[in-house]
Amino acid sequence: MGALSDKQRQSAVALGVLALAVGLGWGAIDISSEAGYAGIGPNFLPWLVAVGLAVVAAILLFEAHSGGFRNMPDPLAHDAPPVSAPCWSGFVWMSGALLLNAALITRIGFILSCALCFACAAHGLRQAQSGRRQGLRSGLVDGVLGLLIAAPVFWMFTKFLAISLPGLTQSGWL
Amino acid sequence: MDILNQLMQGFATAGTPINLLWAFVGCALGTAVGVLPGIGPATAVAMLLPITSQVNATASMIFFAGIYYGAMYGGSTTSILLNTPGETASMVTAMEGNKMAKSGRAGAALATAAIGSFVAGTIATIMVTLFAPVVAEYAVRLGPPEYFCLMLLALTTVSAVLGQSTVRGLASLFVGLAIGLIGMDQITGQARYTGGVPELLDGVEIVLVAVGLFAVAEALHAVLFEGATSESQNKLSRVSMTASDWRRSIPAWLRGTAIGAPFGCIPAGGTEIPTFLSYAVEKKLAKGEHQAEFGKQGAIEGVAGPEAANNATVTTALIPLLTLGIPVSNTTAILLGAFQNYGIQPGPQLFTNSPTLVWALIASLYIGNVMLLVLNLPLVGLWVKLLKVPKPQLYSGILIFATVGAYGMRQSAFDLVLLYAIGVLGLVMRRFDFPTAPVVVGMILGPLAEAQLRNALSIGEGKWTVFLERPMSLALLGVVLAVLALPRLLRKRV
Numbered sequence: 001m002g003a004l005s006d007k008q009r010q011s012a013v014a015l016g017v018l019a020l021a022v023g024l025g026w027g028a029i030d031i032s033s034e035a036g037y038a039g040i041g042p043n044f045l046p047w048l049v050a051v052g053l054a055v056v057a058a059i060l061l062f063e064a065h066s067g068g069f070r071n072m073p074d075p076l077a078h079d080a081p082p083v084s085a086p087c088w089s090g091f092v093w094m095s096g097a098l099l100l101n102a103a104l105i106t107r108i109g110f111i112l113s114c115a116l117c118f119a120c121a122a123h124g125l126r127q128a129q130s131g132r133r134q135g136l137r138s139g140l141v142d143g144v145l146g147l148l149i150a151a152p153v154f155w156m157f158t159k160f161l162a163i164s165l166p167g168l169t170q171s172g173w174l
Numbered sequence: 175m176d177i178l179n180q181l182m183q184g185f186a187t188a189g190t191p192i193n194l195l196w197a198f199v200g201c202a203l204g205t206a207v208g209v210l211p212g213i214g215p216a217t218a219v220a221m222l223l224p225i226t227s228q229v230n231a232t233a234s235m236i237f238f239a240g241i242y243y244g245a246m247y248g249g250s251t252t253s254i255l256l257n258t259p260g261e262t263a264s265m266v267t268a269m270e271g272n273k274m275a276k277s278g279r280a281g282a283a284l285a286t287a288a289i290g291s292f293v294a295g296t297i298a299t300i301m302v303t304l305f306a307p308v309v310a311e312y313a314v315r316l317g318p319p320e321y322f323c324l325m326l327l328a329l330t331t332v333s334a335v336l337g338q339s340t341v342r343g344l345a346s347l348f349v350g351l352a353i354g355l356i357g358m359d360q361i362t363g364q365a366r367y368t369g370g371v372p373e374l375l376d377g378v379e380i381v382l383v384a385v386g387l388f389a390v391a392e393a394l395h396a397v398l399f400e401g402a403t404s405e406s407q408n409k410l411s412r413v414s415m416t417a418s419d420w421r422r423s424i425p426a427w428l429r430g431t432a433i434g435a436p437f438g439c440i441p442a443g444g445t446e447i448p449t450f451l452s453y454a455v456e457k458k459l460a461k462g463e464h465q466a467e468f469g470k471q472g473a474i475e476g477v478a479g480p481e482a483a484n485n486a487t488v489t490t491a492l493i494p495l496l497t498l499g500i501p502v503s504n505t506t507a508i509l510l511g512a513f514q515n516y517g518i519q520p521g522p523q524l525f526t527n528s529p530t531l532v533w534a535l536i537a538s539l540y541i542g543n544v545m546l547l548v549l550n551l552p553l554v555g556l557w558v559k560l561l562k563v564p565k566p567q568l569y570s571g572i573l574i575f576a577t578v579g580a581y582g583m584r585q586s587a588f589d590l591v592l593l594y595a596i597g598v599l600g601l602v603m604r605r606f607d608f609p610t611a612p613v614v615v616g617m618i619l620g621p622l623a624e625a626q627l628r629n630a631l632s633i634g635e636g637k638w639t640v641f642l643e644r645p646m647s648l649a650l651l652g653v654v655l656a657v658l659a660l661p662r663l664l665r666k667r668v
Contacts, residue, residue: 039636
């Protein structure tokens with residue numbers, strides 16, 4: 001993504017908004033227009049939102065091609081939040097953490113799945129912080145830490161608040 | 175004194191040991207999420223929405239109100255002690271508070287922020303007590319056209335007026351409205367955009383959108399862009415104020431409250447305007463050496479005023495939420511979602527239909543304010559320790575709680591995939607400076623506004639002129655046009 005210019009990225013965002021507009025409009029065709037006394041039916045707001053999004057997308061596209069989005073925060077301002085070069089490997093680790101969690105939570109239970117998610121996400125964040133690959137040892141520490149957070153959370157929510165979260169066993173403790 | 179009677183009954187309900195415990199846990203948790211970077215009251219309440227299926231309405235609203243409130247106290251601690259400004263609400267506090275902390279007066283800044291929050295919060299709660307029933311009584315007489323105009327006002331201000339760019343604000347609003355469209359149409363019951371998936375008939379869960387946009391997007395942003403940034407922490411000094419600090423703070427608190435409270439009452443939310451306004455007023459009114467402190471050693475008025483304004487706005491924002499059912503910020507939108515989970519629609523009838531709940535909630539605000547003062551003044555050293563949690567573990571821990579919220583609501587692993595997708599959307603939005611509040615407010619308010627619009631047009635037998643024929647709705651439309659036009663005209667002149 002480093003090769004892309006601001007203009008290309010902003011155009012991509014504008015096209016994304018446009019795609020959403022088209023999707024909404026396409027879906028709105030099938031919605032009935034039965035209006036009753038109101039004169040507007042269930043398909044009125046969908047069309048309004050679709051047209052609104054299309055107009056906004058057009059303006060964004062125009063802005064992207066004429067000097068960029070307006071009134072963007074100035075990255076050089078002294079009180080601007082600091083932004084460093086994107087760390088894609090860390091991003092991949094965290095994405096993996098979240099998607100793995102989604103895939104495993106009903107299979108290996110909340111505690112183990114979340115501990116794994118914690119370890120992977122922390123791994124990615126530490127990589128982003130130090131810019132180096134992380135060793136196995138800190139990964140294990142994170143795994144244990146993840147267990148120590150996930151287990152009490154699981155017990156607290158399932159025992160005290162009776163929210164059902166998936167366990168590995170039927171015991172209710174793991 | 176009917177109000178006093180009902181308030182006393184509210185205290186009786188809120189004062190039971192179990193409800194006091196909920197209030198206390200809420201306040202403590204709220205302070206913690208306020209102090210911690212990367213998680214705010216909206217996220218915290220959203221993550222805990224699943225408890226609405228188990229805990230009774232009064233207890234959980236007291237709990238959520240505690241979080242909502244506590245986060246305001248905690249937020250000022252972070253903005254005074256850390257050199258990275260947090261959310262917009264505490265940005266103004268950070269300007270002077272940080273300067274004060276740098277010149278060794280962190281303790282005084284923290285004290286004036288906490289006591290100022292207490293003073294403003296209590297005065298504003300008294301206003302809620304006195305005015306909310308009156309507004310509710312009046313609001314009963316509003317018809318669908320007026321409601322629609324009020325909602326239009328809320329949607330307009332949150333998307334087009336606040337924030338940097340009207341276009342990006344509107345883009346966010348339309349995305350929120352689009353999410354709100356998914357599910358059953360409120361009037362005809364027709365399914366829209368469900369793609370035949372039965373789970374989607376009830377709409378997209380607000381937990382998913384809020385937690386995805388705030389918590390997950392925040393974590394993704396941290397890993398992607400904030401890796402190598404370092405932040406320094408100011409030293410904490412003894413939390414106390416000198417006689418001169420008191421003399422300078424008290425008028426600033428009162429002025430801040432007077433500026434902040436009206437802004438919460440109108441459905442045109444945001445704490446940015448009142449806090450900046452209060453800051454400007456304090457700077458203007460300060461004289462001699464006190465004025466010279468602004469922007470240099472840090473002036474205590476510049477912390478006291480905005481902090482009071484912030485709390486007053488946040489508290490009186492409960493008036494439109496409770497009496498009209500109109501949320502004006504992320505957190506109030508999510509609180510509205512919590513009410514809806516109980517099948518309760520806040521609005522003028524709330525005071526007659528669920529008086530126990532409303533008055534217990536209002537009473538808990540008084541109790542919460544006292545609790546927070548105690549939690550914050552002597553114990554501030556404890557909360558500051560939270561700032562030592564290293565970022566990797568902090569954000570990863572937040573993800574565990576995000577999982578609880580997203581999964582606990584519907585027990586669907588697919589929701590976790592959706593959560594990630596919404597997190598990526600939030601990341602893109604944050605990267606390109608699209609505001610997130612319009613998404614959440616639009617998603618909650620959209621379906622309500624649509625229903626009011628169609629009911630209004632039914633009353634007018636399909637004619638749009640119905641909005642112009644009723645004086646109240648005509649006036650409200652005028653206000654909508656004014657808030658759209660005024661900032662532009664003012665900007666041109668400056």
